[in-house]
Amino acid sequence: MTHKHEATTPACTSYPLYDSRWEHDACGMGFLAQVSGEASHSLVETALDALTRLTHRGAQDAEAEAYDGAGILTQIPRALLLEELEQQKISVADPATLAVGMVFLPIRGSEHSLRCREIIEQTLADAGLTFLIWRTPPIDYSVLGATARANAPEIMQVLLSCPPELPVKRYAQILYYARRLIEHRLAGAQITDCYVASLSHTILVHKGLLAPHDLSNFYLDLVDPRFASALAVFHQRYSTNTFPAWPLAQPMRLLAHNGEINTIRGNVNWMQAREAALASPLWDERLQDLLPVVQSASDSGQLDNALEFLAASGRDVLHCMQMLVPPAWEHDTELPDAERAWCEYHAGQIEPWDGPAALVFSDGYMVGAALDRNGLRPARYVLTAQGVLILASEVGVVSLDPQDVVEKGRLGPGEMIAVDLEHGLLMRDREIKEALALRQPYEQWLADHLTHLPHPSSVASDTPVEMGDLxxxxxxxxxxxxxxxxxxxxxxxxxxxxxxxxxxxxxxxxxxxxxxxxxxxxxxxxxxxxxxxxxxxxxxxxx
Incomplete structure (x- = not known):
């Protein structure tokens, strides 16, 4: 879905000075994670309360009705959805393979809505996925302001399962492929007002042009006690030079972002330049359906596009995030050789997406945060005695008794922190970087294959130049x-x-x-x- 002011050319007719390429935002964001991996509704409630405390990081119109947008990313509430499927006599062989797509269809009553559903259903079938039902989530449109209500999409959920012949390891890749194919076919049908907010068997995104305190009043699933998750990524958007739009609210499909990517034009151009040479045994000829890799209108969305592509192509989300937002390693004399080799190896594969940025991200198995190499955005965290890691763009988003605080700190320049929910591990920056550096023999690869070009001979002359000639x-x-x-x-x-x-x-x-x-x-x-x-x-x- 594109918002109605998006520019597809350097200047659009109604707003000649506006160009969507320059969209940036500065926001409030964070995440909560139960380190043990145990899902609960109380964690979702706490995350919604934390999001409400970031309301001041966003903006609203003069009538206090229109907002820049807010959202939350969680694990899929399987208990809630499986119970509804059971009531409709629909069974899922393996509940862990239940996938959900959050779809923003055209504005309610639009003639394109039925056509969008047909395209989505046909594409999912072509990708080899098992379509279950269209679900109408309980939504209260009356909480929206007049502007947001006028532009509000028809929000539906598509429920899927993994066919028996499809290996579970390939499931996430096929879901990503199906969504990209849906986007191509919608574009081919000249439908620009349909947007898939998420399509995954691990995570689900709820977002919109809402005030944070209205998110759970709008998406009523969020207050259902059966809605449980071990993680919650939350985001309050502040549009510094953008138009508020439903698709631009965050979290995106994998990340939420506070800051700016200053190198965005170079990053996008380099990504486009290398597309002709891309190859992967995971995709084969289907790789063409994933291009262009970057297609979003905002810098946050474009970074999310790149992260998704890398993660779906065989790397885990920590590896991908470190590739895209690496630390400042070139002049760090204390950096271990193995980590330096990791950075140098990947510097030859992709350029850093640089700028003042704090990022939180999750693929449903891992949730974490990363800070830009200059450390120009705040990211503070607290670990509680109950095993909950709380990270946000500011302190105070969750009220805690001092005796419940086990550890607190902040991310430094180029640092990361993450929780591995599958194994119940809290991973700090040093552990993450050491683990990544030891996965492959990067030092040996560089020694065997990296060629350093000789420095050009000096052409400077010591002969003085005459004043007139100078x-x-x-x-x-x-x-x-x-x-x-x-x-x-x-x-x-x-x-x-x-x-x-x-x-x-x-x-x-x-x-x-x-x-x-x-x-x-x-x-x-x-x-x-x-x-x-x-x-x-x-x-x-x-x-």
Whole structure:
């Protein structure tokens, strides 16, 4: 589903200065996880309360009716759904294979709604999945504000099971493949207002243009005592320069994100550039149905697209997240050799998705958080005596007695923390990185296959340049008197950094009537407001 203001070209007709490529957001987010893996409804209730305490991180309109969006990602409430299926005389051979798709169909009453259902059902059958029923989840549309209600999709759930001939290990991959195929066929039918929020046999996403306190009033399943989960990822969206839209509410399909990906255009372009060379024995010729890998409108959604693709192609979610958001390893002299080899090996496969970002993620088996290499977004955690790990973008989202706090801390730059729900393990940053580094002989692979190109020979000459010739060369390469006196001279004579203003009143090089240097035609893109200054001496590891 695309929101009605989305730009598919650099400028759209109704909003000529708007372009969906520049969408970013700054939000409140976090997760709760029962380390033992025991599912409960009380954890879901606590997560909803924690989300409500992040209301101030979002925005609302003047009438306090329209909101940027909120949501929660949990494990599938099997007890609730299996009981409903049993009432309809539908049995599932293995309850663990029950899959649920949360589908945002076109606005209620739309003529496309029936066609969307037909496409989804046919595609699921073509993918070899067993369709069970369409379920209408209990929803109270009256809690929505006027704007959100006018644009609200018809929300349905599609329930599936794994056919006996399909190996369970391939089940998650086939579900991902089916969803991507659905998206392609909807696009082929020129249907742009249908969106699959999640399609999985492990996790389920509830989200929308709601205030956090209204999420459980809207999705009534969330207050059902049978709705149990051992994890809950929650998110309150704040749109810094975007239009609120149902699909852009978070969590996405695997992650929730607070911050910005400043390198997003380069990341997307590089991903597109390598698509022609992609190959995998897991996908074979079906790989073409997964392209383009990145298709979302926001930076959070695009990162989620990349994470999904990697996770569905044979790597676990911790491995994928560390690939996409690696630590600053290049100048870290204390980094163990095995971990350095891991980072160097993967640096040759994919570039980092960089920027001030705190990320929480889950595939239903593992739930965790990661911080960008500069540590420019907060992520604080508490481990309770009851074995619950609470992590959020700020403290105080859950009220705790001091005696119940076993451990508390914060993620540092490039760090991760995770809970393995299958094995009941809390994994800290060092354990995660050591485990990843020892999975394969990365040091040996680099020694055998990495080729370092020789440094080009120096072409500098010690012969002094005549003053007249020097002035001609400066003119030729676009150096002005200001460049020499205010930039070069302080650097060369006093070893000082040039002092310059943040503003620039000179016209853009492409519009200037003066001859400009080649470098003037390029500008660095960065979040000037949200990025605090970095000390080049004390924080040189990330420079």
């Amino acid at each position: 002035f001609s060369r400066q003119q030729l390469f676009g150096y002005t008197h200001e460049d020499v006196e205010m930039v070069l001279r302080p650097m060369l004579t006093d070893n000082k950094e040039p002092t310059w203003s943040m503003g620039d009143d000179a016209p853009l090089a492409v519009l200037s009537h003066q001859v400009r240097s080649f470098s003037d035609y390029f500008r660095q893109r960065f979040a000037q407001v949200t990025n605090p200054p970095i000390d080049p001496l004390r924080e040189r590891i990330v420079m």
